[in-house]
Amino acid sequence: MNKRWILLIVVLVFTITGCTRYLSDEDNKRVVNPETGQSLPSNILCLPTDPKLIEIYEQQADTNNLEFNLEDLPKCSNIRLFDSNNYSGLWAQLFVIPLAWAIGGIASLVQNYGIAVMIMGILIRVVLMPLSIKTMKQSANMKKAQPELTALEKKYKDKKDSESMMRKSQEMMMIYKKYNISPIGSCLMAFIQLPLFLAFLEAINRTPAIFEERLLTFQLGTTPLVGIQTHGNYLYLIVIVLIIVTTYISFKFNMNTMGNPSQQKQMKFMTNFMLVFISIASFSLPTAIGLYWTATNGFMVIQNLIIKKVRKT
Numbered sequence: 001m002n003k004r005w006i007l008l009i010v011v012l013v014f015t016i017t018g019c020t021r022y023l024s025d026e027d028n029k030r031v032v033n034p035e036t037g038q039s040l041p042s043n044i045l046c047l048p049t050d051p052k053l054i055e056i057y058e059q060q061a062d063t064n065n066l067e068f069n070l071e072d073l074p075k076c077s078n079i080r081l082f083d084s085n086n087y088s089g090l091w092a093q094l095f096v097i098p099l100a101w102a103i104g105g106i107a108s109l110v111q112n113y114g115i116a117v118m119i120m121g122i123l124i125r126v127v128l129m130p131l132s133i134k135t136m137k138q139s140a141n142m143k144k145a146q147p148e149l150t151a152l153e154k155k156y157k158d159k160k161d162s163e164s165m166m167r168k169s170q171e172m173m174m175i176y177k178k179y180n181i182s183p184i185g186s187c188l189m190a191f192i193q194l195p196l197f198l199a200f201l202e203a204i205n206r207t208p209a210i211f212e213e214r215l216l217t218f219q220l221g222t223t224p225l226v227g228i229q230t231h232g233n234y235l236y237l238i239v240i241v242l243i244i245v246t247t248y249i250s251f252k253f254n255m256n257t258m259g260n261p262s263q264q265k266q267m268k269f270m271t272n273f274m275l276v277f278i279s280i281a282s283f284s285l286p287t288a289i290g291l292y293w294t295a296t297n298g299f300m301v302i303q304n305l306i307i308k309k310v311r312k313t
Contacts, residue, residue, distance in 0.1 A: 096206065155168075246297035
């Protein structure tokens with residue numbers, strides 16, 4: 001299996017789980033908000049406003065050895081950057097807290113955390129746009145170079161000695177240079193966006209105000225499964241459909257940039273696998289994360305279509 005797709009699976013798994021720690025009861029089971037079905041984080045960044053949630057955290061304080069006192073936590077609208085008294089760890093200080101602070105700032109302007117989450121996700125994609133464009137150019141150049149790379153593979157198919165392998169590597173680098181291809185260029189985007197996305201989703205998980213918010217008929221902390229089963233709100237199916245459709249279109253576009261049939265076949269298999277994985281996971285993802293996922297995927301699709309159209313003109 002191509003290392004790129006292994007990395008993609010790892011990114012997805014870590015994106016969904018993140019570095020958030022969760023409350024657990026005496027039987028070592030996660031403590032769940034009965035209203036939303038959300039597993040409650042134990043390392044929240046700010047104070048919940050829901051009295052029921054505050055009561056749950058107070059009850060679980062001794063069992064979970066919380067690193068904070070509830071009364072010392074700021075309101076979610078007043079998260080403080082680089083506050084070593086309440087937040088520990090370099091990862092949180094440099095990535096998670098600034099993103100939570102930024103989401104809170106946007107929410108204060110638009111008066112809704114759901115909209116703020118989507119805007120912040122899109123802003124991250126805007127910041128990464130130069131790298132996205134560079135990655136797309138690399139894929140296009142690789143597609144142009146594919147016939148020569150295929151011929152090179154056939155030329156050295158039965159030559160396994162070290163001298164032949166050295167010549168093959170030299171000729172391959174000449175092809176890469178001819179088409180302006182960087183061997184690590186295609187992986188650069190994944191390595192840069194990984195910590196940003198993990199920090200973004202951890203910021204969402206650790207900010208109670210996000211999960212206490214509503215957007216239209218959706219409660220942001222409620223998972224679609226709970227929304228349908230417990231509250232009978234089948235509109236949560238819209239969130240699932242949007243996640244799957246935008247992800248499929250995004251993957252479909254990437255598959256069309258593959259240079260040879262074997263790569264396209266591999267991409268098709270990975271696309272189907274990821275769609276099944278995401279379809280199952282989307283039922284248990286809080287709606288806030290579903291909105292983020294949809295907004296960023298939708299932005300990527302529009303961005304790719306615009307870049308593709310500009311190239312043709």
